[in-house]
Amino acid sequence: MEKGKLYICPTPIGNLEDITIRTLKVLEEVDLIAAEDTRHSLKLLNHYDIKKPLTSYHEHNEREKGQELIEKLLQGENIAQISDAGMPGISDPGQTLIGLAIENEIEVVALPGATALITALVSSGLSTRRFTFEGFLPSKKKERVDRLKLLGEEKNTLVIYESPHRLKDTLKDMLSTFGNRKIAIVRELTKVYEEILRSDIIERIEHFNKVDPKGEFVLVIEGKKEESLNENIDIKEELKKFIEEGYTKKASVKIVCEKYDLAKNKVYKKSLEI
Numbered sequence: 001m002e003k004g005k006l007y008i009c010p011t012p013i014g015n016l017e018d019i020t021i022r023t024l025k026v027l028e029e030v031d032l033i034a035a036e037d038t039r040h041s042l043k044l045l046n047h048y049d050i051k052k053p054l055t056s057y058h059e060h061n062e063r064e065k066g067q068e069l070i071e072k073l074l075q076g077e078n079i080a081q082i083s084d085a086g087m088p089g090i091s092d093p094g095q096t097l098i099g100l101a102i103e104n105e106i107e108v109v110a111l112p113g114a115t116a117l118i119t120a121l122v123s124s125g126l127s128t129r130r131f132t133f134e135g136f137l138p139s140k141k142k143e144r145v146d147r148l149k150l151l152g153e154e155k156n157t158l159v160i161y162e163s164p165h166r167l168k169d170t171l172k173d174m175l176s177t178f179g180n181r182k183i184a185i186v187r188e189l190t191k192v193y194e195e196i197l198r199s200d201i202i203e204r205i206e207h208f209n210k211v212d213p214k215g216e217f218v219l220v221i222e223g224k225k226e227e228s229l230n231e232n233i234d235i236k237e238e239l240k241k242f243i244e245e246g247y248t249k250k251a252s253v254k255i256v257c258e259k260y261d262l263a264k265n266k267v268y269k270k271s272l273e274i
Contacts (some may be wrong), residue, residue, distance in 0.1 A: 004031070004073040006101045007080040008094065010087040010113030014190035016047050018114045024048055026111065031077040034069055036084045036093055057081065062096045069097060073106045087115045091135040091161055116189050117159045120218035123196055124157075124184035127222070131157040137170060144170065148177040155223040164213040171208065174221065175201045179265015180253070182222040188215040200264075202250070225263040233260050235270040243274065 007026050012018040027033060027050050034057035035041035041054060057065050069079055081088050081097060087110075088094035101108050117133050132154050138144045151158055162170050174181075178201070185197040185204055193215065197204060201221075235256060242252035253267050 001074075001076050003104075003106050004076050004078040005107045005109055006069075006073060006097070007078065008088050008098065008108065008110040009080045009082050010111060010115060011041070011044060011082050011085055012190065013085040013114045013116050013119070014188065014194070016044060018190055019044075019048075020111065020113055023111050023113055024050070027052065027080055027082075029078070030080040032069075032072065032079045034065075034079055034081045034097070036082070036088075040084050041082055057093060057097065059093045062093050066097045066100050070100050070104055070106070073101065074104060085114075085116075087113065090115060090117070114190075116161070116186075116216075116218050119189055120184070120186040120220055121157065121159055123186060124220035125198055126157045126182060126184060126220055128157065130155075130223075131159055132223075134158060134160045136161045136163075137166075139166065141169070141173070145173050145177060148173055152178045153224055155225075157223050158219075158221040160219045160221070162217045162219055164215060164217065167213040167217055168205070168208050170219075171201055171205050175205065178221070178224075179263075180268045181264060184220040186218040186220065187213075189218065191215075224265075233262070235262065235267055236273060239267070239271055239274060249274065 007030060009023045009026055027045070030052065033041070033052050033054050035054050036058050038054045038056050045052070055065070057069065073079055081094060083092040083094060086092070089098060098108055121128055121131055132151070134151060137147055137160060180200050180202050183199065183201050183204055187193070187195045187197070197207065238256050238260070239249070239252045242255055243249060247255065249271050253264065253271050256262060257264050257267050
């Protein structure tokens, strides 16, 4: 008996029009659709008038349900796997089923489509030449800070997902570990209230101390800069000169960084001593 195929189908991350013609065709032709949340996915399928059997496949049943789906694939059924939004297997269930399919020599066909991390990275204005995708950070503070300390050494642009109720704590932890770096905070991508906030970490902390975070967030943070070769600069004294001239401490940090090509977090730490 010929084995079926497992199709990995990305779904819109907000706007229902962000789905490819090929994905719609596959969803119409497969025998079964494995969805992270069948109620959520039903809205998308109804929008495109796709009538196919749905089965629930999520992080709490992925091992047990995965075996069931593999049996169906081995019996010749074609299955499409979708998540609530974006590419299955990226910060949501999917990788386990893909691994099981490969172990059983079942063909896996991944279709291109919407994904929040790439959309946010491109719109951030930060370097896209090299980047590191972290997904969600640990929820516990100590584990989160330990992870940020490692990420802080990355010279690549960082892309991190965060929930609204942890955003302010995460930004504060980033400031304490990274120093004050450029950041783009992308909220509610492709939806009605899409927003892209480009500034630095300090400004975003101040902003969210006044405005409660709402929606799903993608944080894009500049990587660690190379240290300046000029080690003879007395950073604190340079900062004092500009502060005495009437510049704010924040403006003085920016001026000294640009004038001597120094890493912003290094100059910022020195400003805290004044």
